[in-house]
Amino acid sequence: MMSDILCEPRGGLGVITLNRPRRLNAFQTGMARQLDEALSRLAASAETRVILIRAEGSYFSAGGDVDFFKETVAAGPEAAQQAFAELVDAVHAVIQRLAELPVPVVAAVQGGAAGFGLSLLAACDLVVAERNSRFNPAYVGLGASPDGGISWMLPRLLGLRAARRLLMLGETPDAVAALDLGLIDVIAEPGELAANAEALAARLAAGPTLAYGRIKGLLADSARHTLPEQLDAEKRNFLASAASDDFQEGLQAFLTRRRPEFTGR
Structure with a gap:
């Protein structure tokens, strides 16, 4: 069975790939745990000098897997609470891992990011995004408050007022607006995302x-x-x-x- 997360050490560069393109790289508990394990494995290697998180397909990550949500709710309130707790614990372990990593982490974003996908890129040190990307907090549309540390990170990245606007109104800034807000760092033209992100990662890998x-x-x-x-x-x-x-x-x-x-x- 194909892994939802691919991990490829390339000397000083560790590349992690979100690998559920048919589901827009949406997360369920197992995928989040695989991502945490991949980050841990790269962090344990003395060779790793920078980590690049990328995604297969047309979209970086749609956040939580809505089909998983549907199945979880159908299992009944008690089972749903347990399953959602396990999912949140798993994605929070990823965010905590990213915060504790001593090496820089670069995200390469195509298409955009929603929900936990937005939390994931916000937890990275630098973000390169394709010009056609859009960014969607998504939680309020599901009648939910956010997870993945986004309520902690957005006020620090954007300021409290902009964070409140994105999370409460569900605004979906494009790449230009996201750059102005401070949500991303570099805009890549179509077809240039991989080259731009890898060049930035190589620059960091050669640094102190x-x-x-x-x-x-x-x-x-x-x-x-x-x-x-x-x-x-x-x-x-x-x-x-x-x-x-x-x-x-x-x-x-x-x-x-x-x-x-x-x-x-």
Whole structure:
């Protein structure tokens, strides 16, 4: 049976593919668990310097599988509550995993993303999207509140007012509007998504990955830190960076006017 998630290490680049194109890469519990396992496997490899999440088919991810929802509700209230709890736990494990990864994660989005698909790309560090993409929070249309950490991420990415507008009114911005909002980072022209996303991933893979991990941690902690706490955290991380091989390489490259060759050590 074909896996819903494909995982392909390519040296320093780890590629994860959402592989349910006939279902618009919609998630059910097993697929979410497979994604978490793939992320864990790549994170455990010392070779992994960047992760690229892409999708087969015409659409990045439609979020939760509506057929799964229909079958779950038909099983009765008690069974439905259990099944939905397992699904939410599985997708939340993915979001937590992404938040804790020390390496950058790039999402390559074609067609668009809805529901948990939107949560998934929001949890990635950088997002490249095709110009024809649209982004749909979707939850309010089902009479549901959101999951997948989107209520935590959108206010930080877009601001509280824009987050409220998207989630409560169910607005569906196109790629240009999403770029203006700060939901995505790069617009790719038709046919250029793979090349653009892989070029961005290669650029990150050649960079100081230890510093990237520290940057991710500092940004994540900034929301709960006071300014003095954040300054202390910056000091600790800078001193750790200054003791790394990458810092020595970066300094020598700057002084000798050459391109640095970082090793992630």
